[in-house]
Amino acid sequence: MAIIKLSAIERRKLTIFFTCLILAVLAWLFFSLSNNYEYEVKTAVIFKNPPLNKAFNPLQSDTVVLTVQGTGWQLLFTKLRIYPKDVKVSLAPLKNRNFITFTNQLKDINQEYSSQQQIVSVVPDTLYFDFTTRKVKRVPIKLVTKLSFIKQFGQSNQVVLDPKEVTVTGPQKELDKITYWPTDTLDKNKVNVDIIQNVSLKQPDENNISVFPSQTLAKIPIEEFTEKTFKIPVKVINNKEYYNIKLIPEKVKIVFMVPLSAYANVNESDFVATVDFNLWKNDKMQQLPIVIEKKKPFLKFRRVEPNQIDFFIRK
Missing domain, CATH: 2.170.120.30 (RNA Polymerase Alpha Subunit; Chain A, domain 2)
Structure with missing residues (x-):
């Protein structure tokens, strides 16, 4: 195969050409990503302001599809699943009806996002709920730990929790499944002294379950x-x-x-x-x-x- 030999002037011209080409592509990409587009994002629904005297049960999935208006940069990051991670919706309207609509709350919802990124619509727009009377149940707290000790040291007696029980509120059907309530994992390494620490309780997976209090004081005796x-x-x-x-x-x-x-x-x-x-x-x-x-x-x-x-x- 013949090798093309270029003079110094030709090599410089070729370098200038490719440099200009790359700068042009980058400029085009920058201005293209700066334009506004509409794109869809599938995200989780987080409920807030639940009714105090009702236990609610959503009659549809806890995920919705958002049509979001934003720049091409935001579209790129959304494809990388950076945001929005969830959408928060108020359940205050459930005081006098059994459904909520995103259309009526879009203004409040959009205040939580950047002014350059706005939710245009939500599918489904209406969420329906089934209601039962809220029930209350007290269950023991289970401390979840991941502890490692310095050599010759270890736990020497029972864990003391204050409080040792938690009040769980929700539908009777859900409460029947609950026999204890776990904490977040208490993770400590190279332990050689007593542990006295507030530990948060695990957040409910279901939106219609509430737990009180939100933490407990754990006392773990450690000895040689x-x-x-x-x-x-x-x-x-x-x-x-x-x-x-x-x-x-x-x-x-x-x-x-x-x-x-x-x-x-x-x-x-x-x-x-x-x-x-x-x-x-x-x-x-x-x-x-x-x-x-x-x-x-x-x-x-x-x-x-x-x-x-x-x-x-x-x-």
Whole structure:
């Protein structure tokens, strides 16, 4: 293939040509994106000002299609799903009817957006609602945590919540599904001191559910743990035929971690070691694995020695 060689003047002319071409394209793109266009955005509906004495249930999807008038730049960002993320509509008209229209609220809705971006219409324009009497239910709060501790530290007692219950208001059908109310996740790393912190409650997924209060004070006791050991006897379970069974050994060593404040109050009776005789009768196992059951919470079991034992049946 022949290689075209250009002189210095020709290369400079070619560079000027492509530079002018790129500048022209950029200028055209800039002015084109600065013009106004209408485009459609599918977005979620957020309800505000709900009626106090009614539990409402929307009879259609909680998403609508907005026809928005804005610049080409806004159209570009909308394709990237930057905005609008949602549209807020007032339920105040439901005091005396069972529907609302976006047309009557477009002026108020548009005040929440840029003056260069206006909602022209909404599909569907009318939203209908079914009503029932609002019911009230009290349920316990469930603290959701994601905690990691400095080595040797951990939670040493039950979490205390204040308040420990929440009042949920809404339709009876929805309240029947609710047995507790979760908090937002309390996320902390390298914990080595007591946690005392206000935690927000999770926002309802349904627009016709309200929760009070919006937060709770969580108190989580944190302590340093230390190692402790015991030798405890092993019990045989599921020996329904009352075989005379000899275990070897009859006691095992357990190693566990205990909070410093509880060290003196933990004894052998707080643990039970068992072997399941069904494992021999049904599975013909020649050694039986040890299972440890602890009677007190917040004791961290580490290991048992040995973890399985021999046995023989006396005749």
